[in-house]
Amino acid sequence: xxxxxxxxxxxxxxxxxxxxxxxxxxxxxxxxxxxxxxxxxxxxxxxxxxxxxxxxxxxxxxxxxxxxxxxxxxxxxxxxxxxxxxxxxxxxxxxxxxxxxxxxxxxxxxxxxxxxxxxxxxxxxxxxxxxxxxxxxxxxxxxxxxxxxxxxxxxxxxxxxxxxxxxxxxxxxxxxxxxxxxxxxxxxxxxxxxxxxxxxxxxxxxxxxxxxxxxxxxxxxxxxxxxxxxxxxxxxxxxxxxxxxxxxxxxxxxxxxxxxxxxxxxxxxxxxxxxxxxxxxxxxxxxxxxxxxxxxxxxxxxxxxxxxxxxxxxxxxxxxxxxxxxxxxxx
Numbered sequence: 362x363x364x365x366x367x368x369x370x371x372x373x374x375x376x377x378x379x380x381x382x383x384x385x386x387x388x389x390x391x392x393x394x395x396x397x398x399x400x401x402x403x404x405x406x407x408x409x410x411x412x413x414x415x416x417x418x419x420x421x422x423x424x425x426x427x428x429x430x431x432x433x434x435x436x437x438x439x440x441x442x443x444x445x446x447x448x449x450x451x452x453x454x455x456x457x458x459x460x461x462x463x464x465x466x467x468x469x470x471x472x473x474x475x476x477x478x479x480x481x482x483x484x485x486x487x488x489x490x491x492x493x494x495x496x497x498x499x500x501x502x503x504x505x506x507x508x509x510x511x512x513x514x515x516x517x518x519x520x521x522x523x524x525x526x527x528x529x530x531x532x533x534x535x536x537x538x539x540x541x542x543x544x545x546x547x548x549x550x551x552x553x554x555x556x557x558x559x560x561x562x563x564x565x566x567x568x569x570x571x572x573x574x575x576x577x578x579x580x581x582x583x584x585x586x587x588x589x590x591x592x593x594x595x596x597x598x599x600x601x602x603x604x605x606x607x608x609x610x611x612x613x614x615x616x617x618x619x620x621x622x623x624x625x626x627x628x629x630x631x632x633x634x635x636x637x638x639x640x641x642x643x644x645x646x647x648x649x650x651x652x653x654x655x656x657x658x659x660x661x662x663x664x665x666x667x668x669x670x671x672x673x674x675x676x677x678x679x680x681x682x683x684x685x686x687x688x689x690x691x692x
Contacts, residue, residue, distance in 0.1 A: 381632070391635050393418070409463060426438075510615075
């Protein structure tokens, strides 16, 4: 069994990570709220994003509690927090991959009916598999204090368990490694398909290519497809680095920069999704600005009344259905 010294989490590190948790929590709430408030903007892809946001919201809340609590032993609330974060984090991996699979089937294979039929299976896999893994880990007393060498203040797999490496893989790392491979592969295939579709359009429908609005929507969608796996890997890679360093019994696992990057990476996913798919999505952003202006008594001409808003949303949904799902396209 590996013996590793405890990694001390300093106050300034806790503050940064708690702020990241709060940002992710609020970002996930905003994604869920915009989906509930404006039904005319709902698509199947954004519905899947809501399920991912539920997992990210739960994950951020549990991590925040763990960082503030700063466990020193495997207390009951350490085990509870570790179980909740294990379930939510693993579920987030599954939903992230599920969304990529859905977009691949929708855009590349043009099998909308088949993609929609898989949603029930997405639920079964993304909720039940993490739940079964978590229940097994708790039942076998594998969740507990980990000396912050594979976490940042919160609890996960007990570092004292003889088979802790196996359970670290089962409760997160193996799914993380699969996501590292699956996400870039699927999004590269989607981007290649879109590029070929653009070439076909430029040959047979040159008027579309000369349209600046068409160029804008396409380039924004292309950037989003590029940034999704990049952000996921950039956020998650630091926990993987510290996991490998822990296995090697390296003192570098306690490096302060690595600790902060690990803490932010594990807790910022909900905020990152909110930035990309709410704040950087024109129609949702316009709705939010309109609501804020209404709350503070300012008049806005972007969407003058509810009737026009409904019509605007219908036009947007029809337009995006022709090219990209609203999960990746600029509305």
